[in-house]
Amino acid sequence: MRAVKTSLTGIKPTNTPHLGNYLGAIRPALELAKQYRSLYFIADYHALTTVRDPEVLRTSVYDVAATWLASGLDPEKTILFRQSAVPEVFELSWTLSCLLATGQLERGHSYKDALAKGDVPNAGIFYYPVLMAADILLYDTHVVPVGKDQKQHLELCRDVAQRANHVFGEGTLVVPEAHIGDAPLVPGTDGEKMSKSRGNGIPLFAPAKKLRKVVMGIKTGSETLEEPKDPEPSTVYQLCRQVSPEAAAEMAEKLRAGNYGWGHAKQALYETLEAELGPKRETYQALRADEAKLDALLEEGAERARVIARETMGRVRRAIGMTRPA
Numbered sequence: 001m002r003a004v005k006t007s008l009t010g011i012k013p014t015n016t017p018h019l020g021n022y023l024g025a026i027r028p029a030l031e032l033a034k035q036y037r038s039l040y041f042i043a044d045y046h047a048l049t050t051v052r053d054p055e056v057l058r059t060s061v062y063d064v065a066a067t068w069l070a071s072g073l074d075p076e077k078t079i080l081f082r083q084s085a086v087p088e089v090f091e092l093s094w095t096l097s098c099l100l101a102t103g104q105l106e107r108g109h110s111y112k113d114a115l116a117k118g119d120v121p122n123a124g125i126f127y128y129p130v131l132m133a134a135d136i137l138l139y140d141t142h143v144v145p146v147g148k149d150q151k152q153h154l155e156l157c158r159d160v161a162q163r164a165n166h167v168f169g170e171g172t173l174v175v176p177e178a179h180i181g182d183a184p185l186v187p188g189t190d191g192e193k194m195s196k197s198r199g200n201g202i203p204l205f206a207p208a209k210k211l212r213k214v215v216m217g218i219k220t221g222s223e224t225l226e227e228p229k230d231p232e233p234s235t236v237y238q239l240c241r242q243v244s245p246e247a248a249a250e251m252a253e254k255l256r257a258g259n260y261g262w263g264h265a266k267q268a269l270y271e272t273l274e275a276e277l278g279p280k281r282e283t284y285q286a287l288r289a290d291e292a293k294l295d296a297l298l299e300e301g302a303e304r305a306r307v308i309a310r311e312t313m314g315r316v317r318r319a320i321g322m323t324r325p326a
Contacts, residue, residue, distance in 0.1 A: 007036035007179070008141040010043045010083070010132070013060035014051060017067045018201035019273070020186035020194030023242050026071045028181045029145050039079040039139055039305060040068060042298075046083070046131065049124040065294050067204065070284035075297050083135065085302035088309040093134035095316060097127070099163045100156070105129060109152055133157035138309050140174045145181060154178050168319040173312075184242050187235045189218045202239075205281040208274055215270040220262035229255040229262070236265045240272055247272045 009029045015021070032038055042064050044057060051057050061082060073080060083089065105111065108129050114121035132153050136144055137160075146154050154176065161173040185193055188200025195201065202214050218236055223229050231237035231252040241248035251268050254260040287294060317323045 004037045005035075005142045006039065006140055007032045007143040007145065008039045008041070008136055008139055008176075009145055010041055010046070010135055011064050011068065012043045012046050013057065013064045014047050015060075015196045016063065017204040018194060018196065019204055019239070020188070020201060021067075022071060022204050022277075023184065023186045026068060030068075030072050032143065032145060032179065033073070033078050036143060038077075039081075039141075039308075040073060041081050041083045041086075041135065041305070043083045043135070045089075046128065049122060049128060061298075062288060062291055062294050065298060066284050066287040069287055069297070070205070070280045072280075075301060079301045079304045080298065081301035081305045082298050085299065086138070086305050086309050088306070088313045089131070089134045089138050091313060092138050092316065093127075093131050095320060096133050096137070096160050096164070097130050099160050099167065100130065104156055104159075107152075108156075129153045129156050133160055136176055137161055137173050138312050139305065140308065140312055141176045142174060143179045144176050145179045147180075151178060151180065164316075164319075168316075172316060172319040186242065187238055189214065189235070191219055191235045202273075204277065205284045207281075208278065211273060211277070212270045215273065216263075216266050218266060218269075220266070223262075225261040226258055228258040229260075231255045231265075234262075234265070236262065236269050240265075240269045243269075243276050244272050 009032075017026075029040070042061050044061055047057055047060070051060070065080065068080065069075065105126055108126070110128055111121055111126050114125055129152075133156060136154075136157050144154055144157075158175055161175045164172050165175070188194035188198060189202065190198070190200045192198060192200060203210065206214065218239075220234060220236060221229065231248075234255075237248060237251060237255070240251055247268065251265055255265060314323075318325050
């Protein structure tokens with residue numbers, strides 16, 4: 001089993017998915033499933049660093065599962081599961097914590113950012129990189145798609161895996177590599193990076209009428225209908241290009257020619273988005289309405305994940321002296 005290359009993606013269930021998540025994270029991560037044995041886990045224990053309402057957490061887990069399934073994740077070809085359904089992750093995280101210096105955790109981005117804001121961060125935020133390392137190493141992961149903001153955490157993961165191999169024997173843990181793809185920065189309706197905190201997102205599976213209203217509210221230039229327009233700086237064009245390069249090329253040609261207004265361009269973007277997201281919206285709504293089915297899919301995924309986790313922990317226990325050598 002270890003000869004198979006594995007990729008792993010963690011999804012924190014704390015935000016309502018928007019177009020930026022789909023273009024910047026979901027589509028690129030699903031592409032990796034074509035190259036590797038892929039695992040996707042919903043990081044519900046990581047969410048506890050900020051989420052205090054149990055119903056919100058339960059709802060968010062279902063939202064995330066339905067979103068990824070509707071976006072193209074095939075649960076028969078990949079493994080989708082709740083982080084909390086595989087308790088071996090906590091055993092491994094304790095083992096890893098005994099190999100790490102507290103100074104490494106004090107340099108963590110999330111912890112430092114919380115201190116800089118004047119917050120009193122909880123121990124979960126401090127410990128976050130250790131649990132993240134355990135998430136990765138438990139499944140013999142070779143490749144982890146990460147953004148630049150998560151690269152530091154992966155470096156810590158690599159460091160502790162190498163340390164474990166040095167202390168307890170080569171091959172105790174697989175040392176993963178970062179996969180920093182060319183996922184684009186997705187602009188929001190105000191032209192800045194799309195994010196929930198800015199309130200500039202385009203909801204991923206909003207009803208068609210609401211989707212169109214949000215798209216028509218995107219900020220654009222003030223040129224007249226007749227004037228030629230430069231498409232490149234436009235949020236409307238940039239979003240269209242990321243969803244459909246073919247539709248964007250047609251839009252750019254019309255904008256440069258003139259007699260084509262920003263209202264026309266927004267309508268074209270809406271139609272492009274609806275063609276991409278409309279069928280997925282229907283799938284999402286059907287999945288989201290059947291939580292029992294989602295539970296069954298997540299539990300089946302967890303059983304498959306635990307097969308890998310038990311194999312890894314058996315190897316680790318033998319290496320560190322908890323059980324007899326094979």
